[in-house]
Amino acid sequence: METYDKKAAELIERSYQTPEIVHQRLRTLAALSLASGESVLDAGCGTGLLLELEALAVGTGGRAEGVDFSDDMLAHARARCGGLEQVNLQQGSVETMPFEDASFDALSCTQTLLYVKDMDKALNEFYRLLKPRGRLAIIETDWSGAIINSEDQVLTRKIFDAWGRAVVNPNLPRRLRPVLGQIGFSALRVEAIPVLNASYSKSSFSANMLQNFATTARKLDAISEAESEAWLDGVERLVQKDEYFFCVNRFLFSAVK
Ligand SMILES: C[S@@+](CC[C@H](N)C(=O)[O-])C[C@H]1O[C@@H](n2cnc3c(N)ncnc32)[C@H](O)[C@@H]1O
Structure with a gap:
């Protein structure tokens, strides 16, 4: 599993508050259809950006639990959700979580399964933890479909291929739907949510990730x-000529137990 240390947590804080990822988060929240008083679990809650919205949706009469491996990510989540009494955070793996069967009305897991060693175990855990007719929302990305305008497309491909290889479960979106069905989930729905930067902005998702793409490919000896x-x-030269373009699809999987 990639370790989300202090530096990685800060990058997520920055890049996940960009308008494209805020949009993705609101779509995820909408898919969960949370009501006041309900219980919700964010598995791999990271810095708590989605958990905070979930907590506000269920209100003080509800319950919002967050679980994450990384203490550095949880530190941000604690600061963010500190004033919300319905929130509870704990360190742990999404493969085995310390809750009773059928504890939650809804469960989210965004950009986390790609790092999870035993993904089937985690998905079965999600099924166990949801109440009958409980709602599930999962977000994953397939980096093999990423596009960026660059002067050297062969080099770009090497960089994105390395980025995809850096995780335990690359290209999950193309195989996740039938897996969810086999576990017993129904009402399966898959939607694409483009993260599109058709021109350059410093505060866009991709602008925040550019250095990281190159560093990761370098670390894996791909370049x-x-x-x-x-x-x-x-890329910088293309920015100067106003020829910047980036797009990758997030995929939102929603289902019902
Ligand atoms: C890209 S971040 C996404 C955070 C958050 N879900 C969001 O969308 O803002 C991935 C998160 O997954 C967590 N993670 C990875 N593997 C995990 C595991 N097996 N159990 C719990 N958390 C895990 C990491 O610590 C990190 O916080």
């Missing part, structure tokens, strides 16, 4: 240091 610098410089 050299010189190639990393050349790629970033090339």
Whole structure:
């Protein structure tokens, strides 16, 4: 599993508050249809951005639980959700969570399954924890479909391929729907949510990720240091010419137990 340390937590804080990811979060929240007084679990809650919205939706008469592996991510979640008495946070793996069967009306898991070693175990855990007719919402990304305008598309492909390889479960969206069906989930729905930056903005999701794409490819020896610098410089030249373009799809899976 990739470790979400202090630095990674800060990058998530920045890049996940960009308008594209806020939009994705609101779509996820809508898919859960939370009502006042309900119980909700955010599995792999990270810095608590979605959990905070879920907590506000269920209100003080409800319950919003967050579980995450990383103490550094949870530190942000604690600061964010500190004033919400209906929120409870704990460190742990989404593969085995310390709750009774059928504890939750709704469960979310966003951008987390890609890191989970035993994904089937986690999905079965989600099924166990939901009440009958409980709602599930999962967000995942397939980086093999990422597009960025660059001066060297071969190098770009190497960088995105390395980015995809850096996780335990790459390309999950293309295989997740039947897996959910086999576990017993019904009313399966899959929607694409584009993260589209058709022009450059410093506060966009991709602008926040550019350096990280290159660094990860470098760490995995997919590209050299010189190639990393050349790629970033090339993108910068396109920014100057107003020819920046980036797009990747997030996929929202919703289902009912
Ligand atoms: C990209 S972040 C997403 C955070 C949050 N879900 C969001 O969308 O804002 C991935 C998170 O998954 C957590 N994670 C990865 N594997 C995990 C596991 N097996 N159990 C619990 N959390 C895990 C990481 O610590 C990190 O906080």
